[in-house]
Amino acid sequence: xxxxxxxxxxxxxxxxxxxxxLGMEDVLLDLxxxxxxxxxxxxxxxxxxxxxxxxxVEGSVSTERDLEYIKRIRENSGxxxxxxxxxxxxxxxxxxxxxxxxxxxxxxxxxxxxLYGFLGEHKGVSEVVPVDYEIQGCPIEGKEFARxxxxxxxxVKPELPDYPVCIECKVREIPCLIVERxxxxxxxxxxxGCDARCxxxxxxxxxxxxxxxxxxxxxxxxxxxxxxxxxRERILDLMSxxxxxxxxxxxxxxxxxx
Amino acid sequence: MREVVVEHLAxxxxxxxxxxxxxxxxxxxxxxxxxxxxxxxxxILIGKSYYEVPDITARICSICPDPYQVVSSRAxxxxxxxxxxxxxxxxxxxxxxxxxxxxxxxxLFFLALPDFLGYTDAIRMATQYPDTVKLGLKVKRAGxxxxxxxTGRTVHGVVTKPGGYTKVPxxxxxxxxxxxxxxxxxxxxEAIRVFSSLKMPEYALDxxxxxxxxxxxxxxxxxxxxxxxxxxxxxxxxxxHLTNEVTVEHSSAKHSSYxxxxxxxxxxxxxxxxxKKLYGEAKESYESLRDRVDPRNPFSNxxxxxxxxxxxxxxxxxxxxxxxxxxxxxxxxxxxxxKAGEGIxxxxxxxxxxxxxxxxxxxGRVVFANLVTPTAQNAANMDKYLRIAVRNLKDLSDDELxxxxxxxxxxxxxxxxxxxxxxxxxx
Numbered sequence: 210x211x212x213x214x215x216x217x218x219x220x221x222x223x224x225x226x227x228x229x230x231l232g233m234e235d236v237l238l239d240l241x242x243x244x245x246x247x248x249x250x251x252x253x254x255x256x257x258x259x260x261x262x263x264x265x266v267e268g269s270v271s272t273e274r275d276l277e278y279i280k281r282i283r284e285n286s287g288x289x290x291x292x293x294x295x296x297x298x299x300x301x302x303x304x305x306x307x308x309x310x311x312x313x314x315x316x317x318x319x320x321x322x323x324l325y326g327f328l329g330e331h332k333g334v335s336e337v338v339p340v341d342y343e344i345q346g347c348p349i350e351g352k353e354f355a356r357x358x359x360x361x362x363x364x365v366k367p368e369l370p371d372y373p374v375c376i377e378c379k380v381r382e383i384p385c386l387i388v389e390r391x392x393x394x395x396x397x398x399x400x401x402g403c404d405a406r407c408x409x410x411x412x413x414x415x416x417x418x419x420x421x422x423x424x425x426x427x428x429x430x431x432x433x434x435x436x437x438x439x440x441r442e443r444i445l446d447l448m449s450x451x452x453x454x455x456x457x458x459x460x461x462x463x464x465x466x467x
Numbered sequence: 468m469r470e471v472v473v474e475h476l477a478x479x480x481x482x483x484x485x486x487x488x489x490x491x492x493x494x495x496x497x498x499x500x501x502x503x504x505x506x507x508x509x510x511i512l513i514g515k516s517y518y519e520v521p522d523i524t525a526r527i528c529s530i531c532p533d534p535y536q537v538v539s540s541r542a543x544x545x546x547x548x549x550x551x552x553x554x555x556x557x558x559x560x561x562x563x564x565x566x567x568x569x570x571x572x573x574x575l576f577f578l579a580l581p582d583f584l585g586y587t588d589a590i591r592m593a594t595q596y597p598d599t600v601k602l603g604l605k606v607k608r609a610g611x612x613x614x615x616x617x618t619g620r621t622v623h624g625v626v627t628k629p630g631g632y633t634k635v636p637x638x639x640x641x642x643x644x645x646x647x648x649x650x651x652x653x654x655x656x657e658a659i660r661v662f663s664s665l666k667m668p669e670y671a672l673d674x675x676x677x678x679x680x681x682x683x684x685x686x687x688x689x690x691x692x693x694x695x696x697x698x699x700x701x702x703x704x705x706x707x708h709l710t711n712e713v714t715v716e717h718s719s720a721k722h723s724s725y726x727x728x729x730x731x732x733x734x735x736x737x738x739x740x741x742x743k744k745l746y747g748e749a750k751e752s753y754e755s756l757r758d759r760v761d762p763r764n765p766f767s768n769x770x771x772x773x774x775x776x777x778x779x780x781x782x783x784x785x786x787x788x789x790x791x792x793x794x795x796x797x798x799x800x801x802x803x804x805x806k807a808g809e810g811i812x813x814x815x816x817x818x819x820x821x822x823x824x825x826x827x828x829x830x831g832r833v834v835f836a837n838l839v840t841p842t843a844q845n846a847a848n849m850d851k852y853l854r855i856a857v858r859n860l861k862d863l864s865d866d867e868l869x870x871x872x873x874x875x876x877x878x879x880x881x882x883x884x885x886x887x888x889x890x891x892x893x894x
Contacts, residue, residue: 221504223884224480225529225622231573232621234608238600241590252577253588254477254873271504301526302506316510325505348529348622407625412633415522417623446514450523 213262213362215244218282219251220268220275221302221331222295225348227251227267233351240355243362262287263361269295269302270337273326283338288361291334292354294347298419299454301347303331306453307462333454342367345400347417347451353402370401371421374414377405386413391437393447398425416448420455427458441465468495473869476876478578478588480530481883485853485872489861497853499846499876503883509836517543517629517805517831524823524838525623528885530573533566533614534816535823536627537689542823543629545810547831551801554790555631558617561786562627563688563814565617567779568610570817571734571772574880575658576603579769582874583665599657606654606780609647613783616640631800638795645787648780655777662773663756667766671856671875674763675848676728677736678709680815686737686744686778688815694740695725696762703813706822710839722847723839729847732819733880734771735760749778765852766878805831816841818880842886845879 217227231237231252247257264286270276283289294300305313310329311321318324334340344353353369360367374396378385386394386408395416396408407414420427427448434444445462452458473485482503488496508527515523521539525532537559544551576599577589586592593600611621616636618624626633677696680689693701693709701709710723723730730736738753739762745753753760753774760767760774807829813822819841826835856875860868 219482221506223526223529225526225532228529229622231577232569232607232611234604234611237604238590238593246588246590249588250475250477251480252478253590254581255587255591269504271506272502274502275504301511301523302504302508304511305507308510313507313510314505316513317507318505325502327505331504331506347526348620351621406619410619410626410634412625412628415519417522450519 212243212245214247214260215263215265216247216257216261216282216286217249217251218264218266218278220266220279220296221271222268222293222300224251224267226292226354229348229351230354233355236355240358243358258285260285264289265292266290266334267292267296269299269331270334271302271328271331273328276328276337279334279338288341289334289338290342290344290357291340292344293349294345294417294419294451296334297343297345298452299331299333301450304449304451304453306330306459336454342369343422344369345419346402347419350402371424372401373397373421374399374401374403374405374408374418377401377403378408381405381409383408387433387437393434393437393439393444395430395448397433398427398430398448398452416451418451420452420458425452425455425457427455427461431461471865471868473873476873478581479877479881479883481881481886483881483883485869485876487857487868487872489857494854494857494861497857498850499853499881501883501886508838512833512836515833517547517803517827517833520825520833521627521629522623527838528882529622530570530882531566531816531818531821531885532623533562533618533627534814534821536624537562538812538814538821538823540627540629541812541814542810542825543827545812546808546825546827547629547803547806547810548808549630549801549803551631552798554635554796554798557786557790558632560687560689561613561783562617564779564783564786565610565613567688567775567817568613568783569607569621570610571776571779572603572607572610572654572658575662575769575772575776576600576607578880579877580661582870582877599661602654602657606651606658606776609651609654609780612644612647616644628800630803631798633800635795635797638791641787641791641795645784645791648784648787652777652780655773655780658773658776659752659756662769663759667759667761667764667769668871668874669764670859670871671765671852672761672763673852673855675765676725676730677739677762678725678730678732678820679737679740680813680820682741682744684744685746685782686741687782689813691813693813693820696736696740703822704811706811706813706824706839710822710844712839712843723844724847729851730844731765731848732841732844733768734775734817735762735765735768736819737815738771738774745778747781749774749781752777765875768878768880772880803831805829818842818882819844840882840885842881842883845881846886849876849879849881
C-alpha cells in the first residue's frame with residue numbers, strides 16, 4: 210500500500226501549529242516521510258488540489274476566503290484534523306466574540322467598512338464543517354501531533370485527553386496554585402496534554418489548550434474564584450481568552466449581561 | 468494589458484499574493500497584496516492586566532513570539548519605571564538570539580534555498596542534499612533548544628513577564644545548551660558555505676535606505692536608539708518619525724516611510740549599520756564575504772542572515788558561559804507595583820524592528836497599545852523592488868516572472884501574520 214496523502218492547510222492565525230511541527234527538528238524528516246505531502250504552503254511550493262486522505266487544518270474561520278477554503282478542504286479530504294486553539298475554538302481572536310464587529314473595525318482600523326471579508330466573528334472549524342479529530346493547544350504539543358499522525362497512518366483511532374490540567378499537576382505533585390496561593394489558575398477547565406507546563410514554571414494556567422469539550426465546569430471555576438476574592442468580570446475575561454466560544458461560558462457571559 | 472498574479476505565496480509565513488499589471492512597456496502595478504484575516508489585537512489588549520500582555524502579544528506571531536514577549540515586557544517596565552537586573556537582561560538577549568537562530572535557519576534552509584537548488588521544498592531537497600538539510604535542522608534545533616530551556620517551549624513560551632522570569636533555568640541545563648550550541652555551529656558554517664557559493668540574482672538593484680537598532684558594544688538585537696543609513700541616530704521615543712505609517716488600498720498591512728523614502732529593516736540593515744560590532748569567526752566570515760553583501764540588492768539579505776546565524780550561535784555560547792561564570796541566581800521577579808504610565812520599547816525580531824508602545828492606568832491595565840512590526844515597515848520597500856524587478860523582467864513568460872518575483876519577496880523573509888493586525892485605514 211502506498212503512503213497516505215496529507216495536506217497541511219492554514220486559515221487565520223499565527224501558524225504556530227506548523228512552527229511547532231517544524232520545531233521538532235530531531236524527528237521532522239522521519240515524521241513527515243510517513244505521509245505523501247500534497248500541500249504545505251508554509252514549507253513547500255508544490256501545488257495540488259485533488260483529494261487527500263488526511264487534512265490538517267490550523268487557524269480560525271474568520272474571513273469569506275477562510276470559509277470557502279475550509280469547505281473545499283472538507284469536500285476533498287477523508288479525515289479532517291483541526292490543529293490548535295484557533296481551529297478548535299476560534300483562538301485568541303475569538304475572545305472578541307459578542308462584540309459588534311463594526312465597533313472592532315472602528316477601534317483598530319478606523320473604519321466601519323468590511324475591508325477583509327471578515328465574517329463578523331472568529332469561528333472554530335467544527336462550527337462550519339464536520340471535524341474528525343481535534344488536537345487542542347496554543348500551540349499544539351508536538352508529541353501529541355506525532356502520536357495522532359502515527360495512529361492515523363496505522364489506521365488506529367487516536368486517543369486524546371478529555372480531563373483537566375489539574376490531573377497533571379497532581380501527578381507531578383505541583384502544589385495547587387488556587388488552593389495554596391489563591392491565584393486565578395484555569396487548570397480545572399482546561400484540557401490536559403501539556404504536562405501542566407505553566408504551573409510547573411510557577412505561573413498560572415491561562416487556558417491556552419482551551420476548555421475540555423462538553424466537560425469543562427466553568428460555573429464551578431467561577432464560583433471558586435469568586436470565593437477567592439476575584440470579581441466576576443475579571444474571571445470571565447480570563448476564561449474568554451482561549452475559550453470564548455465554549456457554550457457554557459457564553460451562557461455565563463450573556464446571562465450576566467441580562 | 469497583461470496581468471500576472473502569484474496566488475497564496477508559498478514558503479513565507481502568512482497569506483499574501485503578488486499582483487502585477489503591465490501595459491505596453493509600462494509597469495502599472497507591482498505589489499505584495501496581503502489578505503490575512505483581521506485579529507484585532509490592539510482591541511484585545513485594552514483593559515488587560517500588564518501581566519497578561521506578553522502572553523497575548525506572543526500569539527501575533529509564531530516565528531517570533533520571543534521578541535514580542537521581550538519588547539512587551541520592556542515597554543511595560545518603562546511605563547512603570549521598573550528596572551530589571553543584569554541576569555534578566557542577559558536571558559532576554561538570549562531569547563532574542565534564539566529566535567534569530569531558529570528563524571534564520573528556517574528561512575535559509577527551508578524557505579529560500581529550495582528556489583536556488585530547484586526544489587519545491589527542503590523535504591524533497593533532502594533526497595539530493597541530505598547533509599545540508601541535516602546541518603540546517605541541527606542549528607535550527609539549537610535555537611529552539613535555547614527557547615525550551617529558558618521559556619518552557621519553542622512557540623509561545625510561558626515565563627517571560629514584566630519584572631523578569633517566573634522561573635530561572637538551572638545551571639546544568641545551561642551547560643548542556645552551551646555544548647549543543649557549540650556542536651551546532653557547523654550548521655551555521657554550512658549556511659555561509661552554501662549561500663556564498665550561490666549567485667544572488669541581480670534583477671532588482673537600487674540604492675536603499677536602512678534602519679536598525681544601535682545594540683551598544685556588541686552586535687545584537689536590542690537597544691534604546693535607532694541608526695539610519697543616512698548617518699543619523701534617534702531615540703526610540705521618536706519611533707513615529709521613523710515609521711510614518713500610512714494605509715494603502717492593496718494591503719492590509721500599513722506602509723512605512725522615513726523622510727518620504729521606503730526603507731529596509733532586518734538582517735541586511737543590521738549588518739550594514741553594525742558591521743564593526745561583529746567579532747570572532749562571524750567577523751572573519753563577513754570580511755571575506757564583504758563584496759557579496761551588496762547594499763543595492765535585497766537578495767544580500769540571505770547572505771546577511773547566514774552571517775548573523777553564525778554570529779548568533781557564537782554569541783549565545785558567550786552569553787551562556789558568562790552567566791555560568793557569574794553563577795546563575797535563582798532569583799524571584801522584581802516586585803511590580805502597578806502604576807499609570809507610558810512606555811515605548813524596540814527590539815530586533817529576526818526580520819527587523821519591532822516597536823511596542825503602551826499606556827497603562829493606575830491599576831496597570833492597558834488603555835492604549837500600538838505595535839509596529841518589521842514586515843509592515845518593509846512592505847513599501849518590497850513594492851519598490853518588485854516594480855524594479857518587473858521592469859527588468861517583463862519579457863519573461865508568466866511562470867518565469869512569477870518564480871523570480873516570489874524569490875525576491877522571500878529574500879525579505881516576510882512574516883505576514885505580524886504585519887497585518889495593525890492596519891489603520893484613514894477614511
